[in-house]
Amino acid sequence: MSLNLSDVTTQKPVKKEQPSKLRRHKSTKIDALLWRLKARLEPRDDGGHLIGLTSCGRGSGVSTTLANLSIRAADQHLGPVLLIDANTLHPRQHRLFSHKVNVGLADVLSGNTAPAEAVVQTKIEGLDLLPVGAVERLHMSRIVPENHVELIRWVRTNYSLIFVDLPQISELMHSLLFAKCDDLTLVAIRSDMVPRNVVVSQIEQLLADGVNVTGTLLTRRRLFTPAIFRR
Secondary structure (H helix, E strand, O other), X not given: OOOEOOOOOOOOOOOOOOHHHHHHOOOHHHHHHHHHHHHXXXXXXXXXXXXXXXXXXXXXXXXXXXXXXXXXXXXXXXXXXXXXXXXXXXXXXXXXXXXXXXXXXXXXHOOOOOHHHHOEEOOOOOEEEEOOOOOHHHHHOOOOHHHHHHHHHHHHHXXXXXXXXXXXXXXXXXXXXXXHHOOEEEEEEEOOOOOHXXXXXXXXHHHHOOOOEEEEEEEXXXXXXXXXXXX
16 A cells, blocks of 8 residues: 655644644545555454554654544544554654653553553543653663553553554664554655665565554655656
8 A cells, every 4th residue: 555645744733732723734645544544454352453653764754644643533533542652762742742751651661650640631532642751761671571462452442543653664673562463554655765675675574573564655755857747
């Protein structure tokens, strides 16, 4: 699956004090993507579905795309919806939603906080956020895979749709445990930034790791030919 989101992912969500603009700005392509993903989800007996988005390099629009997908899913009553910021190296969701980082994912995975205490409500009805939290806890603590399993079980039980903001493929590290549990995983690609052979190699690595790669998203393009030749 490939969809050009160049007009969407470059648009940052508005501050949460203005939720109406955040919820409905340029939603056509986001809606198209949302419903294509929804159509691919198979029914589960153990709760909600996880959809992850990673990339082949930074600046590919992963965080803004997922923020807008989450908002539109909540808008269309596909929830309750949860957005997880699992990019512990370069977290952005707390800034996009103007949330002050206190506790979050890192605190849950390190065993210091229960999931229910780390999740925060956004001003979008039906949308909650699990921010990255105190990342230094993960650097100082041993990664316990069981904590990932318990968290995933909890979010599936409490939410219908869970979006996971993943680091770029080369920086997945322990976030690979999330990617392997995702029902669908997409790879965002900037065609002007990442060579094709790198994209193919990294996607093949994801598949070898057992990740369910559903497709790719072309998030930005730079066109170097005059417009007259593209008519």
